[in-house]
Amino acid sequence: MLPQHGVSSQRCSPKYIIQANKLQYSTRDTVQITVRGSTKSNTFKGILLVAKTKTKQQIIGTWSAVGSNIRTLNCDGNRNTGITHNSASNKLSIKALWHSPSTITKDPIVIKQIVSGYTSTIPNTRSSTPIPVTTPSIGPQNNSNEVRINWTYENGVTSVKMQINNLKTSQWLALGLSLDNKMGEDHVFVCKRSANDQISVIRCINPLGNSPTVLANTIANLIGTLTPTSLALRNGVAYCEFNLSNFSDSKRRRRDISPLSPSTTYIPLIAIGNLDSSDGMTKHTSRAALSENVQLNTRIQIIYNGDRIA
Incomplete structure (x- = not known):
């Protein structure tokens, strides 16, 4: 045609x-x-x-x-x-x-x-x-544990879509943005499937060393805002979609972690774990550092076989 x-x-x-x-x-x-x-x-x-x-x-x-x-x-x-x-x-x-x-x-x-x-x-x-x-x-539709994460950037906003096949009840999967391929000082975005099959997304921080992951709203002077745009569970696939914005801050402040920045180069980390009876995250059961480098101000697609970390 x-x-x-x-x-x-x-x-x-x-x-x-x-x-x-x-x-x-x-x-x-x-x-x-x-x-x-x-x-x-x-x-x-x-x-x-x-x-x-x-x-x-x-x-x-x-x-x-x-x-x-x-x-x-x-x-x-x-x-x-x-x-x-x-x-x-x-x-x-x-x-x-x-x-x-x-x-x-x-x-x-x-x-x-x-x-x-x-x-x-x-x-x-x-x-x-x-x-x-x-x-x-x-x-x-298939039965693999494939994870697809992609994002676009426009007018200062990064629009992220996470699609997770076969995320189980009371389970979470997270995307971490790390300055290296190790845990610590990472920005983490977690898609959760609760005991009642509700899908939610939260932002967390991995502090220094092997300290447990903490909610982002407990960290002082943290840069960036997460706004959920679409959360759904369809045909066994969990969809977590959200925007990241408000990256800039004109004031110089003491921070516990380097600011989330669209121009910083990160190494993606994928981790999976279980939720406790209160839908809180327990320690990850497995994790993997991906080989590619990514930035939040470019179009990115990550396709990962979740069987390698499940």
Whole structure:
């Protein structure tokens, strides 16, 4: 499928972002897809969305429109198998719903898209990675202990999404941001599944040495604010989503730990443990330091096999 607007295709730098509200689906499931500009100035006029299997490139599932500025279209004679625009008005973002089929394919689903301003270039859909929009891959629900953590940074806010397969009742999993690969002086973000299957997220600090993890609100002059945005348990997958903001502080103060900073390079730590009868964290049963370095002001995706730490 290729739009015909009389403009030749050309590769260009990413200006648009495509996001899915979940990275795994079950039969007859619904996934919300959002396409938006990476900044407020990156508006677009045209949009084309199609879901295809990653390997065989087969169109899969159906779509429904959210709002009046987009509509469904028929691809290869199949009804409601794509999304396109209704008008050439400037758009900052659009949302659409993708509906999975009644049977599961093991092949991940890739959302193919074209975003156009009409006055600029129109990416060629024949490219294996359409430009200039990032493409999420949506996989079938599985029983592995995979951990997916990703974040984006915009206007001083880091938006974090933690997705944990098979997090058990009365169990927690944490992401630590460390200046080295050892415990101590780490910023820690914990996703908890309580005894009544409620999902919550808290911020903690690992003090010096092997001291127990403490809640962040007990530390004086701590920089950064955690704001939960979405907490859910669906089909055995725990979702902990939150924003990190208010990184800056103009005052020089004595602190027990180095400030959380979007420009600092950290080593990610993954740890898992159990909750006590009061939903308090007990000492981790296992932990792992990852090999990559990360920063909170860049787009990051961490995919980790939880079987290695469970």
